[in-house]
Amino acid sequence: MRYLPKSQSDREIMLREIGVRSIDDLFSAIPPEYRLKGDLNIPRAYAESEIVEFFRQRAANSAQGYATFLGAGAYSHYRPVVIDSLISRGEFFTAYTPYQPEIAQGTLQSIFEFQTMICELTGMDVANASMYDGSTGAAEALMMAARITGRSKAAVAATVHPEYREVITTYTRYQGMPMSTFRYAGNGRVDLDTLEMALDDDTAAVLIQSPNFFGTIEDVAALADIVHSKGALLVVSIAEPVSLGIVKPPAEADIISMEAQSFGVPLGFGGPYCGVIATRERFVRQMPGRLVGEARDRNGRRGFVLTLSTREQHIRREKATSNICTNQALIALMCSIFMAVYGREGLKELARQNLAKAHYAAEQFRKSGAKLLFEGAPRFNEFVVQTKTDPYAINDRLLGQQIIGGFPLKKFYSELENASLWCCTETTAKASIDAAAQEVAL
Numbered sequence: 001m002r003y004l005p006k007s008q009s010d011r012e013i014m015l016r017e018i019g020v021r022s023i024d025d026l027f028s029a030i031p032p033e034y035r036l037k038g039d040l041n042i043p044r045a046y047a048e049s050e051i052v053e054f055f056r057q058r059a060a061n062s063a064q065g066y067a068t069f070l071g072a073g074a075y076s077h078y079r080p081v082v083i084d085s086l087i088s089r090g091e092f093f094t095a096y097t098p099y100q101p102e103i104a105q106g107t108l109q110s111i112f113e114f115q116t117m118i119c120e121l122t123g124m125d126v127a128n129a130s131m132y133d134g135s136t137g138a139a140e141a142l143m144m145a146a147r148i149t150g151r152s153k154a155a156v157a158a159t160v161h162p163e164y165r166e167v168i169t170t171y172t173r174y175q176g177m178p179m180s181t182f183r184y185a186g187n188g189r190v191d192l193d194t195l196e197m198a199l200d201d202d203t204a205a206v207l208i209q210s211p212n213f214f215g216t217i218e219d220v221a222a223l224a225d226i227v228h229s230k231g232a233l234l235v236v237s238i239a240e241p242v243s244l245g246i247v248k249p250p251a252e253a254d255i256i257s258m259e260a261q262s263f264g265v266p267l268g269f270g271g272p273y274c275g276v277i278a279t280r281e282r283f284v285r286q287m288p289g290r291l292v293g294e295a296r297d298r299n300g301r302r303g304f305v306l307t308l309s310t311r312e313q314h315i316r317r318e319k320a321t322s323n324i325c326t327n328q329a330l331i332a333l334m335c336s337i338f339m340a341v342y343g344r345e346g347l348k349e350l351a352r353q354n355l356a357k358a359h360y361a362a363e364q365f366r367k368s369g370a371k372l373l374f375e376g377a378p379r380f381n382e383f384v385v386q387t388k389t390d391p392y393a394i395n396d397r398l399l400g401q402q403i404i405g406g407f408p409l410k411k412f413y414s415e416l417e418n419a420s421l422w423c424c425t426e427t428t429a430k431a432s433i434d435a436a437a438q439e440v441a442l
Helices: 008-018 048-060 082-087 105-122 134-149 162-173 192-198 220-229 241-245 281-286 329-367 391-399 430-441
Strands: 153-157 179-182 203-209 233-238 255-259 275-279 292-296 302-306 382-386 419-423
Touching: 082 329, 105 241, 105 255, 105 275, 105 292, 105 302, 105 329, 134 153, 134 162, 134 203, 134 233, 134 255, 134 275, 134 281, 153 162, 153 192, 162 179, 179 192, 192 203, 192 220, 203 220, 220 233, 233 241, 241 329, 275 281, 329 382, 329 419, 329 430, 391 419, 391 430
Parallel strands: 153 179, 153 203, 203 233, 233 255
Antiparallel strands: 255 275, 292 302, 382 419
8 A cells, every 4th residue: 555545444434534435436426428437448457566667667768868859838958967966965855845044045135046047037026936847838928918007908920839829818718718729920920910900908918929820030120119019018939048048138128938958958749848938027926937036134144935926826727827836946946946057158169059950051051952941030049941751750750860850740730731840959969950951851
């Protein structure tokens, strides 16, 4: 009973206290057609040694050691070994929500330092350290804008990550917040005329992504002028924060929603990741999540406290302003260590390497006969190519060379036939790029 601590006698006592005779009686209110009538179709129970061997075999068959050109919102960057060494310390690894500042100064300071570095990167006044990931952060930013403006509608660019848009659709549907999507132009950027037509006097916010899902960098200043002229707020989503090493921060935005996974957080089959919201100081009281502030005690000594919202006050049913109620401090600490290790100049160099490798790969693909799409706009470490053959077939051939190819776009953009999104980071080797270019040519 190592993993199921309630014994049969414990269960009988609980049923007796509830006032029912059996588990079946307990669930009798559930209609019969929705009740499980047999055993689950799962393997038998394994011994601990068998479980260890099971995962050892799966690890041996995994894609570890493969070169990858996948990006699309989750990026493979080198993680300095010091990250795991430091986060494994007991005071960080086992720490929970720092409600009591007198015994949680270390955790609070690490969150404060994270917030400070995020503000320096984004050009915003304040940042939180408590969002689940970039997709939920983007949805929360739109709801935050609705509270600030008193308006109810949201407009989202088609160049925002499609899965982000799916999450946002779920959030806004049950918030009674109509959401519209506006298209992109031939250069892979937001179509300014379409954006202007999408706005009205009830639009609370416009959400864009830069670099966007196609890897192109939006003209944030031009977009901000249009959005602000309609009295709405501009929300900018950043899925690849390494871009901020050389790309001008979107300082014209009112709210920035960022996925910080690139900063030392492992891909981990989709999570846990590190979402962030950064904004102007005047909007701070509508910002969801946890915020740490600096204070002084009666003797003038520096200290840190949770401020504005010190407990899970976002889960108060109809009074809630957010569904965020977790402590993301450990994941944020990974990002803080990453940023501290690289520093300002290191992050610039890292970004330059990403840019240079993506530029080289795009040129090699072009020489191999692929068509480079959206050439009229600047890009960072991702680009879109259109090939003569199905991208899935290309990827199947590349897997035989231990290379994971680009992301086929037809799944989300039916108009982009035989197009795929490719990403290069500092971990991408020249030999892998050259090999991929040869397969693209076939």
